[in-house]
Amino acid sequence: xxxxxxxxxxxIYIPAYILDLLFVLYALRRFKSxxxxxxxxxxxxxxxxxxxxxxxxxxxxxxxxxxxLGVAPISILFGYWVAFLSYSIILFLQATxxxxxxxxxxxxxxxxxxxxxxxxxxxxxxxxxxxxxxISLFVSGxxxxxxxxxxxxxxxxxxxxxxxxxxxxPIYFPFDYSITLPALILPHIIVGFGEGLLNxxxxxxxxxxxxxxx
Amino acid sequence: xxxxxxxxxxxxxxxxxxxxxxxKVLLIVSLILVLATAALPIKKKLNTIKRATYVCLLFNxxxxxxxxxxxxxLGQDRSEYLLMMTLRSFSLTLTTxxxxxxxxxxxxxxxxxxxxxxxxxxSSHLLTYVSLIREFREALKSRTMRKLDRRTRLNFYExxxxxxxxxxxxxxxxxxHAMKSxxxxx
Numbered sequence: 435x436x437x438x439x440x441x442x443x444x445x446i447y448i449p450a451y452i453l454d455l456l457f458v459l460y461a462l463r464r465f466k467s468x469x470x471x472x473x474x475x476x477x478x479x480x481x482x483x484x485x486x487x488x489x490x491x492x493x494x495x496x497x498x499x500x501x502x503l504g505v506a507p508i509s510i511l512f513g514y515w516v517a518f519l520s521y522s523i524i525l526f527l528q529a530t531x532x533x534x535x536x537x538x539x540x541x542x543x544x545x546x547x548x549x550x551x552x553x554x555x556x557x558x559x560x561x562x563x564x565x566x567x568x569i570s571l572f573v574s575g576x577x578x579x580x581x582x583x584x585x586x587x588x589x590x591x592x593x594x595x596x597x598x599x600x601x602x603x604p605i606y607f608p609f610d611y612s613i614t615l616p617a618l619i620l621p622h623i624i625v626g627f628g629e630g631l632l633n634x635x636x637x638x639x640x641x642x643x644x645x646x647x648x
Numbered sequence: 649x650x651x652x653x654x655x656x657x658x659x660x661x662x663x664x665x666x667x668x669x670x671x672k673v674l675l676i677v678s679l680i681l682v683l684a685t686a687a688l689p690i691k692k693k694l695n696t697i698k699r700a701t702y703v704c705l706l707f708n709x710x711x712x713x714x715x716x717x718x719x720x721x722l723g724q725d726r727s728e729y730l731l732m733m734t735l736r737s738f739s740l741t742l743t744t745x746x747x748x749x750x751x752x753x754x755x756x757x758x759x760x761x762x763x764x765x766x767x768x769x770x771s772s773h774l775l776t777y778v779s780l781i782r783e784f785r786e787a788l789k790s791r792t793m794r795k796l797d798r799r800t801r802l803n804f805y806e807x808x809x810x811x812x813x814x815x816x817x818x819x820x821x822x823x824x825h826a827m828k829s830x831x832x833x834x
Binding site for chain 1: 666706712740744748762771778806809813820
């Protein structure tokens, strides 16, 4: 889902940077007041763990496999601000050191994958928990992936309406909503299925471990 | 201070590059950037240019090329768009790759001690984690004769993720004590 550089207009990514920075500062402040001296090592290790989750391809029925985002399990286990911060750190390092995603698209990826993904996963799980742990975990993983994809489709699809040259040709991302919505939502149904499975697997396994430590 | 000024110059240049929409100007800028990358005292110059080309072609193949081909089908000439997007994407990617090889990212961001330290820790452990994940995969592959079924793969992931979770928590504690003993919080 990472967008590389050149396809997003500065009029979109500059405000996104400002917004992302505000959210990062707010999250860091909240997190810091709770954890104090342990904030840096804790965030660093969870960022590394987010990275591990995002590198694994989850096997799906039918022989296919998809890469998970790994935002949902971190959000449910540690809270959405922690998930947002740790995943944003990984996105930033992937863009700057590993060349995955772009520096101009980093705030879009951070806001859509890390923030919307973690917020939606947390609240879907909270609302659906009375229906059963497995169902709520699966739907939160699935739903958060689809919501991130939906917002990404909206962000990209708005470009051809707003940014055109004098001949009416697009100068940034070229496809409008009629293409971006199905092109992003349909494959992410499969990705969401994998993310849901990963969420059930991981949260169930690690919850016991975390409860034991507490 | 030098790294911070470079970072500021880089950010201004990125905004400038991303606002260009003339294929001719982008072609000139891309050529200058390739020459600048070749002239700068950085390691693996050719590899940097190759990686930038690969990254930009990959996404262009998925987005700009289908748009160009759809134009052919509709009788529209969209070659200028294809060229402009490829060059813009290439120039931005090459600028980023070259820039982060040329400067010290952690020094550039050391206006916040916490942020700089956080990035140093994550990036230094990141490569260890990458090689550990590779070793886990290779260990499984070398011990398997047939194609793995879904259940076995899920079990494998469960064990791998538990291992990394334990390791992350352990690393967190170790880092905290290391930082405290070195007076980081004083």
